[in-house]
Amino acid sequence: MTWWKNAVMYQIYPRSFQDSNGDGIGDIQGIISRLDYLKELGVTGIWLSPVYESPNDDNGYDISNYQAINPEFGTMEDMDQLIEEAKKRNIHIVMDLVVNHTSDEHKWFKEALKGKENKYRDYYIWRDPVNGSEPNDLVSMFSGSAWELDEDSQQYFLHLYSKKQPDLNWENPAVRQEIYDMMNFWLEKGIGGFRMDVIDLIGKEPDKLITGNGPKLHDYLQEMNQRSFGNYDVMTVGETWGVTPEKAPLFASPERNELSMVFQFEHLTLDEKPGTSKWDLLDLDFLKLKQVFKKWQTELPDDTWNSLFWNNHDTPRIVSRWGNDEEYRERSAKMFAILLHLMKGTPYIYQGEEIGMTNQPISDIKEAEDIESINLYYERLDQGYSHEEIIRSINAKGRDNARTPMQWNDDKHAGFTEGEPWLKVNPNYKEINVENNLERKDSVFYTYQKLIELRKNNPIITQGTFKLLFEKHPQLFVYERQYDNEIWIVIANFSEEQCDVTLDEMNNGFEMIMSSTGKEPSNYSKFKLEPYETLVIKNQ
Numbered sequence: 446m447t448w449w450k451n452a453v454m455y456q457i458y459p460r461s462f463q464d465s466n467g468d469g470i471g472d473i474q475g476i477i478s479r480l481d482y483l484k485e486l487g488v489t490g491i492w493l494s495p496v497y498e499s500p501n502d503d504n505g506y507d508i509s510n511y512q513a514i515n516p517e518f519g520t521m522e523d524m525d526q527l528i529e530e531a532k533k534r535n536i537h538i539v540m541d542l543v544v545n546h547t548s549d550e551h552k553w554f555k556e557a558l559k560g561k562e563n564k565y566r567d568y569y570i571w572r573d574p575v576n577g578s579e580p581n582d583l584v585s586m587f588s589g590s591a592w593e594l595d596e597d598s599q600q601y602f603l604h605l606y607s608k609k610q611p612d613l614n615w616e617n618p619a620v621r622q623e624i625y626d627m628m629n630f631w632l633e634k635g636i637g638g639f640r641m642d643v644i645d646l647i648g649k650e651p652d653k654l655i656t657g658n659g660p661k662l663h664d665y666l667q668e669m670n671q672r673s674f675g676n677y678d679v680m681t682v683g684e685t686w687g688v689t690p691e692k693a694p695l696f697a698s699p700e701r702n703e704l705s706m707v708f709q710f711e712h713l714t715l716d717e718k719p720g721t722s723k724w725d726l727l728d729l730d731f732l733k734l735k736q737v738f739k740k741w742q743t744e745l746p747d748d749t750w751n752s753l754f755w756n757n758h759d760t761p762r763i764v765s766r767w768g769n770d771e772e773y774r775e776r777s778a779k780m781f782a783i784l785l786h787l788m789k790g791t792p793y794i795y796q797g798e799e800i801g802m803t804n805q806p807i808s809d810i811k812e813a814e815d816i817e818s819i820n821l822y823y824e825r826l827d828q829g830y831s832h833e834e835i836i837r838s839i840n841a842k843g844r845d846n847a848r849t850p851m852q853w854n855d856d857k858h859a860g861f862t863e864g865e866p867w868l869k870v871n872p873n874y875k876e877i878n879v880e881n882n883l884e885r886k887d888s889v890f891y892t893y894q895k896l897i898e899l900r901k902n903n904p905i906i907t908q909g910t911f912k913l914l915f916e917k918h919p920q921l922f923v924y925e926r927q928y929d930n931e932i933w934i935v936i937a938n939f940s941e942e943q944c945d946v947t948l949d950e951m952n953n954g955f956e957m958i959m960s961s962t963g964k965e966p967s968n969y970s971k972f973k974l975e976p977y978e979t980l981v982i983k984n985q
Contacts, residue, residue: 449638449680449705450750450907452489453786453897454539454793458758459496459518460504461850462796464862471850471861473519473527480534482879486799486890487897490537490680492640494758496524500550502609503587503816504848506642507548511627528635537637539680544624545646546610553623554611561598568620569611570603570651571595583651588820591651603651605643607816615647615665628673638679641704645685657687663695666703675702682752682791683707690744697749706750706791712737713760716767716841724821724838729767731939735913735922742788742911742924751790755781756798761846765804769941769977774801774877776977779892779961780937783979784922786896787906787935794893796851800882801889804846805871808836814868818843854880887963895959905931920944921974932984933958938974947971955982 463475473496483491495505498513505515514521531538547554556565572580572592580601583591585608592601593608603612613620628639648662649655666683674681681704683696688709696707715733718725745751755763764770768777778801786792807813810822818839825835840846845868852874853860859874871877882890900906909928915921920940926933934955938944948970957965958981966972969982 447680447705448489448537448678449791451901452537452680452791453487453900454490454492454791455483455486455488456492456494456757456793456795458494458796458848460867461848461861463851463853464864464866467862467864468517469862469864469866470517472517473514473523477523477527477530480530480536483536484534485894486794487894487901488536488794490539490637491531492539492682492793493541495541495543500548500609502548502607506543507546507550507607507610508543509548509550510552512630525634532635537680539638539640539682540631540636541642542628542639543642544613545643546604546606546612549609549611557602558595558597561600564619567617568614568623570614571598571600572603572651573600581651581654583654583656587817588824605646605649605656612649613647615649615661621665621668622672625669625672628669632674632677632679636679638674638677638681638705641681641683643686644683644704645687657685658692663701663703666696667701670702670704680705680791686710690740693751694746694749698746699748706752708752708754709741711741723842724825726838726841731919731922732917735916738788739911739913739916739924741790742913751788752793753785753788753790754793754795755785756795756847757793758795758847759844761842762798762802762804764798764801765846766841770803773941773977774803775889776961776975776979778889780939780977780979782889782892782896783935783959783961783981784937786893786900787926787933787981788924789907789909789911789926792896792900795847799890799893800852800877800879802849802852802877803871803873804840805849805869806840807843807845810836810839812869813839813843813845815844815848818845852878854878892959892961899958904928905933909933921946930984933981934983935979935981936974937979938977941976943976944974945971946974954985956985957982 460471462471463479464471465474496514496518497508498510498515499505499508514524528538553565553568556563557569579590579592585591586605587607591603591605593604594601604610605612645657647665648659650659683704685707688707693707696704716727716729717723718727763781764778813819822835849868849871850861850866855875855878858866859870882888905926905928909926912925914923914925920938922937922939924935955969961979
């Protein structure tokens with residue numbers, strides 16, 4: 446089995462992980478200083494959000510030089526040291542790669558602006574005005590038109606994100622070759638692979654209003670595999686927002702020679718009104734959540750690998766989103782961990798998730814850093830939404846929630862920096878921090894550590910079948926894993942009310958693997974679960 450099928454990945458958002466030089470911004474030396482902590486947690490790999498040179502219009506997802514390190518994070522020597530030091534601890538560094546677009550400060554785009562005859566002009570997507578206006582109605586993910594007029598040439602360029610993130614023209618073979626050469630530069634350094642940002646957009650056909658899953662997408666991915674990472678023992682995961690279990694094998698079936706796995710987001714769209722945007726809030730439909738997980742656990746072909754996650758740098762903290770981040774914070778954080786990590790697929794832990802970090806609400810848009818939230822605020826004000834409505838949406842779904850600095854201890858700024866942090870530290874750091882977690886054997890951290898250990902030593906987790914039980918139960922999330930003659934059952938009370946559990950078909954031939962409260966029922970055929978309590982049992 447390839448190494449990444451047994452792996453547990455840990456996402457680091459570098460600006461917010463650990464600052465080593467007191468400038469208030471996390472950096473590579475800061476990450477190196479915390480590798481022993483990650484080794485103790487037990488992770489196999491680090492997904493590193495972008496550390497490339499960037500003007501930071503979108504916090505590093507606007508790259509101005511793919512083969513240079515942003516000075517605020519350090520130097521290329523620091524990066525080489527990180528790869529080396531991680532390797533000594535058997536940790537792979539997986540780079541975040543953004544090849545749908547670059548920064549408008551990338552040398553390619555600067556050249557492209559010099560005129561229509563410049564050889565780099567065709568590295569981007571340009572169109573003439575139509576009736577003196579934008580070529581069509583494509584809109585940016587960050588609000589407004591996806592077309593920006595270049596005054597000098599009187600042509601529009603495409604940007605599906607910020608206007609400072611012009612989209613690359615993947616139809617140009619020279620662009621593709623430049624990207625593969627750059628990927629090989631990193632692969633030669635010994636990295637463990639790539640997380641591919643919005644990779645399903647590279648096959649876009651803007652004249653036909655096609656953005657995701659364009660007709661040439663898989664041709665490009667197969668060519669990329671052949672000319673770069675397919676020649677190395679590495680892991681690749683694609684960010685694919687619209688993927689379904691039927692389409693996932695197109696990306697991740699080994700015989701197609703594309704990616705190792707994809708990120709699917711179906712479960713994370715359940716609290717938004719269908720056909721609107723993530724900002725139009727809906728209460729979570731718990732029964733649907735169970736069905737989405739069942740679908741992705743049972744409908745993917747055996748040869749297509751799955752990824753598992755609750756949180757990342759773009760999404761709010763799950764314990765605040767669907768758990769209880771106050772009275773039952775630790776218990777609900779453990780519940781989310783156990784439910785996810787005992788499923789089939791590669792789990793991803795987002796920094797701070799392993800200690801139960803929470804969202805950080807704001808009351809004023811001046812407290813927001815993220816371009817997406819700020820743009821949304823002013824756009825919705827113009828549309829007649831009230832300040833309160835918009836702030837409620839931002840507090841529920843805004844990306845700054847995940848980006849507040851890592852909480853290491855109860856010192857000033859949570860031990861993240863000796864300077865002034867780039868984004869305010871969540872005030873609850875006195876209670877929620879790594880040091881506090883490491884001191885208590887019943888903490889969220891040790892739940893994650895145990896789950897990682899279980900995955901490494903039990904093939905039932907990576908290879909067993911999945912069966913959802915109690916499908917219609919309004920509080921219980923229960924599933925069974927089976928491999929050879931072994932059966933594990935995961936039982937979670939996904940609610941704030943005590944819940945009766947009846948497992949009539951079971952005699953007491955079961956034993957406990959783990960419990961989020963440390964308590965074991967005296968009788969497995971009938972027992973009670975406290976709010977958010979979670980049990981894992983197996984046949985003897």
